[in-house]
Amino acid sequence: MSDAPPAVLKTVARPPKPSALSNALTFGWRAMLKFRHVPEQLFDLVMTPIMFTLLFTFVFGGALAGSTSDYLQFFLPGILVQTVVFNAVYSGMGLSTDLGKGLFDRFRSLPIWPLAPFAGLMVGDILRHLIAASIILTIGLLLGYRPEMGLPGVLGAFAFLVAIGFGMGWIFIVLGLLISTPTTVMTLGFTFLFPLVFASNIMVDPATMPDWLRAFVDVNPVSLMTTAIRGLMNGGGSWGDVGLALIAPALITAALAPVTLALYRRR
Amino acid sequence: MSHISSFSPRNSGTAAIDARGLVKHFGDVTAVAGIDLLVPKGMIFAILGPNGAGKTTLMRMLATLARPDSGTASVMGHDLVSEPDAVRGAIAMTGQFASLDEDLTGRENLILLARLWGFKGRHARERADDLLAAFDLAAAAAKQVKAYSGGMRRRLDIAASLIVTPGVLFLDEPTTGLDPTARKDVWRMIRELALSGVTILLTTQYLEEADQLAARIAVIDKGRKIAEGTSRELKAQTGSGFVHVSLADASRRAAAAAVLEKELGVEIQQSAEGAELSAMAGSAEAANRALAALIAQGIELTDFSMGQPSLDEVFFALTGEKSRDAEEERMSA
Ligand SMILES: Nc1ncnc2c1ncn2[C@@H]1O[C@H](COP(=O)(O)OP(=O)(O)OP(=O)(O)O)[C@@H](O)[C@H]1O
Ligand SMILES: [Mg+2]
Numbered sequence: 001m002s003d004a005p006p007a008v009l010k011t012v013a014r015p016p017k018p019s020a021l022s023n024a025l026t027f028g029w030r031a032m033l034k035f036r037h038v039p040e041q042l043f044d045l046v047m048t049p050i051m052f053t054l055l056f057t058f059v060f061g062g063a064l065a066g067s068t069s070d071y072l073q074f075f076l077p078g079i080l081v082q083t084v085v086f087n088a089v090y091s092g093m094g095l096s097t098d099l100g101k102g103l104f105d106r107f108r109s110l111p112i113w114p115l116a117p118f119a120g121l122m123v124g125d126i127l128r129h130l131i132a133a134s135i136i137l138t139i140g141l142l143l144g145y146r147p148e149m150g151l152p153g154v155l156g157a158f159a160f161l162v163a164i165g166f167g168m169g170w171i172f173i174v175l176g177l178l179i180s181t182p183t184t185v186m187t188l189g190f191t192f193l194f195p196l197v198f199a200s201n202i203m204v205d206p207a208t209m210p211d212w213l214r215a216f217v218d219v220n221p222v223s224l225m226t227t228a229i230r231g232l233m234n235g236g237g238s239w240g241d242v243g244l245a246l247i248a249p250a251l252i253t254a255a256l257a258p259v260t261l262a263l264y265r266r267r
Numbered sequence: 268m269s270h271i272s273s274f275s276p277r278n279s280g281t282a283a284i285d286a287r288g289l290v291k292h293f294g295d296v297t298a299v300a301g302i303d304l305l306v307p308k309g310m311i312f313a314i315l316g317p318n319g320a321g322k323t324t325l326m327r328m329l330a331t332l333a334r335p336d337s338g339t340a341s342v343m344g345h346d347l348v349s350e351p352d353a354v355r356g357a358i359a360m361t362g363q364f365a366s367l368d369e370d371l372t373g374r375e376n377l378i379l380l381a382r383l384w385g386f387k388g389r390h391a392r393e394r395a396d397d398l399l400a401a402f403d404l405a406a407a408a409a410k411q412v413k414a415y416s417g418g419m420r421r422r423l424d425i426a427a428s429l430i431v432t433p434g435v436l437f438l439d440e441p442t443t444g445l446d447p448t449a450r451k452d453v454w455r456m457i458r459e460l461a462l463s464g465v466t467i468l469l470t471t472q473y474l475e476e477a478d479q480l481a482a483r484i485a486v487i488d489k490g491r492k493i494a495e496g497t498s499r500e501l502k503a504q505t506g507s508g509f510v511h512v513s514l515a516d517a518s519r520r521a522a523a524a525a526v527l528e529k530e531l532g533v534e535i536q537q538s539a540e541g542a543e544l545s546a547m548a549g550s551a552e553a554a555n556r557a558l559a560a561l562i563a564q565g566i567e568l569t570d571f572s573m574g575q576p577s578l579d580e581v582f583f584a585l586t587g588e589k590s591r592d593a594e595e596e597r598m599s600a
Contacts, residue, residue, distance in 0.1 A: 011432040011463055012394070014356065015385040026382040030368065037370045037411060098368075106366035106427065109330050111355040112383050 020113035027120020031127065045090065045132045049083040050139060056203060057143065064204055069144050076140040077157065077233045078202035078226040083136060084129045084165040085197060085222065089189035091125045092172025096182040108264075118260060122169060129165040133158060148235040157232040160242065164225055167249020170256035177263040196222045221248035283308045283435050283466035284329060286340035291324050291333060298324040300490035301338070306468060306483075308434075311461045313481035314470045317582070321490040322470035323363055326437050329468070330360040343434040359428035360437040363470075365420045366427070367412045373423050374399060374408040380430050398426040402456070418449030425456060436460065438469040442476060454479060474581055486585060494585050504584060509545050509574055510554045515567035517542040523566050530557035547584060548573065 018026075035042070053076065061071030098104055107117050137145075137154065147153050172189055179185050199213060200222040206214050217223050228245035231237010284306040291299040299321040306312045316322050327333040329342055331351040339346070345353035367376050377395035386394050399405045402422040407415065415423065421441065428436055441457065442450040457480055461467055471477050477484045478498045485495040494501060510531075514523055517540065524535045527546050531553055535546045548554035554573050561568065 012430070014431040015387075015390070018383070018385040022385075023383060026379060029382070030371070030379055033371055033375055037372075101369070102362045102364045102366040103368055105327075105332055105360070105362050106380075107383075108332055109355055109358065109360050110380070110383055111352050116383075 017111065020116065023113045023116035024119035024123070027117050028123035029120075031120055031124025034124065035127065035131075041090070042128070042131060045083070045087055045128060046135045048086065049079050049132070049136050052082070053079050053136065053139060053143075060203075072140065072143055072145050073234065074205075074230075075203065076137070076145045077229040078200075080133050080136060080157065080161060081164070081222060081225045081229055082197050082202055083132050084161045085168055085193060086190075087128055087132060088125065088165060088168040088172045089186055089193065091121055091128075091169060092176035092185045092189060093182040095121060095173055095176030096179055096185045099176065100180055100182070114264060115261060118173060118264070121173065122166060125165055125169050126162050129161055130158060133161055147233045149233055153233045153235070157229050160225075160229055160232060160245075163246060164249050167246075167252045170252050170260060173260050174256050174263065177260065196220060200226060202226050221245070224248070281307050282341075283310070284312075284340065284342050284468060286329065286338065288338035289325065289328055289335045289340060290337045291321075291328060292336050297490050299328070299335075302487065302490070302492050304329075304340075304485065304492075306435075306466060308466050309461065309464055310483065311457065311467045311469070311481045313477035313484045314468065314487060315472070315474060315477045315484050315581075316470070316487040317472060319489075320487045322487065323439055324490075325487070326360070326439050326468065326470060329435075330358055330437050331355055332360075357434040358437065359431075359433035359435075361424045361428045361439065361441065363439040363443070365412075365424050367420065367424055369413040370411060372409050372411055373404055373415065373419075376412060376423065377427060377430065380427055384430050386430075394430060398429060402426045403452075418445050418452070421445060421449070421453060422456075425453070429460075432463070433465060435466045435468060438467060440470055440472065443472065450476075486581065488582065501581060510548045510557060511543065511545040511570075511572045511574065512558070512561065512568050513543050513570040515569050519566050520544065522564065523561060526560050526564055526566070527557050530560050 053072075056075055056079075057068050057072045061068035061075070065071035065074055104117065108114075147157075149156075172185065175185050175188060179188070199217055200220050201217060202222065206217045206223075209217060224241070224245040224247075228237060228241040231241050282305055284304055286302065286304040289299055289302045289304075290297070302321075302325055304325075314322050314325065324333060328335050329340060329347070331347060331354050334348065339348070341347065342354045343357040345357060347354055368379070371379070374392075374395050377398055378391050381391035381394045396405070396408070399408045402425070404419060404423060404426070407419060412420065412423065425438070425441065428438075438457070442453050445453065454476075457467060457469070469480065481498070483495065483497055484501055486493050486501065494504065496504075510527075512523070512527075514520060520537065520541045523544055524537065527535050527544060531546050531548055533547050533549075535544055537544055546557075548557065551573070558568075558571060
């Protein structure tokens with residue numbers, strides 16, 4: 001330190017103001033760096049769905065669907081939905097952690113596009129969704145899952161997952177902005193998501209459920225998403241299913257993106 | 268508030284910061300209760316105050332991170348409320364708690380910020396490397412910040428505020444928690460920056476730090492400015508310092524206190540154990556006279572010293588009240 005000449009702290013002028021897109025891409029780059037430095041985060045994200053896939057297929061599969069291979073065929077698209085929906089909780093936790101550390105104070109005191117940090121979070125989320133979904137699909141393929149609709153079906157399903165991940169992400173960004181303890185974000189997030197995920201058609205056909213529960217399961221957005229992705233991957237669906245499943249994410253985005261901006265600017 | 272200052276150029280052309288009547292409430296708490304601040308360009312200005320005085324809140328308002336409930340301020344000629352983006356372009360802030368991404372390396376942190384400021388590709392990397400070298404962090408450039416020591420973090424956090432040379436640099440308690448060597452390093456960096464023309468507003472809980480660095484000091488407490496001036500002006504108001512004496516025989520405490528009180532004409536502070544007394548001395552001569560009087564009375568001393576007034580003592584002198592810290596320490600003692 002002692003030999004650092006003052007000249008090194010030379011006056012540096014501000015370069016031309018970068019575009020909003022450039023700001024957002026820079027935050028996206030940060031999200032990628034996080035994958036390099038904290039690869040464990042991916043482990044957390046894929047372990048649960050992998051356990052679910054193995055346990056449900058081999059423990060319950062025979063009983064629920066007659067054979068484990070029939071069950072896997074039914075279950076795999078749904079577990080992708082569950083993975084993406086649960087992943088969104090982790091990004092809310094990450095945001096809450098960042099906010100707690102004063103890192104966002106630095107970002108907020110910079111002359112940048114105010115939504116850029118969130119656009120960067122979304123880039124990170126989308127990458128996470130794609131990586132996790134690819135890992136789970138690969139395991140499914142190894143276990144004998146076969147997407148009837150082939151590669152186009154899988155690509156369509158992945159695009160669909162990105163869309164629902166983007167929509168659900170806002171809920172947890174808002175929670176992350178409102179709640180300063182990351183673990184509270186997680187607890188609240190899962191408390192809200194567990195009923196949505198389990199009282200859905202991901203694991204079982206709702207035909208055997210009591211009427212009152214079935215009434216809920218039929219309109220549960222997670223069920224609509226699952227029906228749509230099954231159609232995309234396994235066939236037998238319609239674009240109408242996809243449209244119906246995208247209503248909830250679209251509404252959430254429309255409602256919560258402005259809330260996010262307002263909360264972030266609140267000072 | 269005491270008017271001990273002759274300095275008042277209300278000329279915004281030379282002012283880096285010109286704040287009037289800033290107020291900020293958090294629910295029932297009034298964190299900042301109406302503060303005026305005038306900091307000329309190129310000056311190192313210190314805000315001195317105990318925990319909870321409102322230093323951070325004041326600084327966050329000036330850095331556009333908190334909106335004042337009332338009052339106005341301009342920073343480098345831009346209005347805080349109506350032109351926040353122009354203010355952000357002209358300032359940088361190193362907060363009280365490290366604002367770094369712990370998972371990234373030191374170099375990546377700086378490249379990230381350089382890109383956000385608009386440096387592209389190679390230029391962003393070069394800017395990061397220059398700063399790492401200037402702050403003696405080149406060897407740790409590729410380490411994750413979570414592996415940095417407190418002093419390294421602080422240096423990186425300050426470097427992160429210098430990607431583009433700011434008009435005003437805000438430093439919130441830049442040396443709290445650092446060891447004496449790291450503290451001196453940070454002091455030297457601050458002086459060098461000021462030499463290059465950067466206006467620096469720093470907060471501190473240490474009078475010594477304000478004394479070492481700042482051309483002017485504002486003392487704040489409970490959200491109000493209670494004094495402002497140069498270090499010399501403040502000390503003149505406080506008296507030249509405190510005389511501390513330790514008695515060989517604690518039972519002579521009352522006699523010693525009486526002698527000191529008579530010679531110095533001020534209230535005497537006694538330690539809980541009773542063997543130590545301190546009192547403010549108006550001048551070195553007064554202190555000498557008081558010591559001579561103690562000896563003349565046959566009161567034996569094991570130790571005596573005359574110190575610079577501490578922050579507590581400045582407070583005591585300015586408000587006639589102990590700072591809350593000293594109060595709490597006494598109560599928990
Ligand atoms: N976000 C907040 N919400 C509620 N109260 C707050 C908030 N920020 C500060 N306060 C309160 O405002 C007062 C001033 O706090 P501030 O952090 O500005 O003091 P400070 O001088 O920086 O103290 P320290 O030396 O401990 O950093 C305190 O009573 C504090 O509890
Ligand atoms: Mg503070």
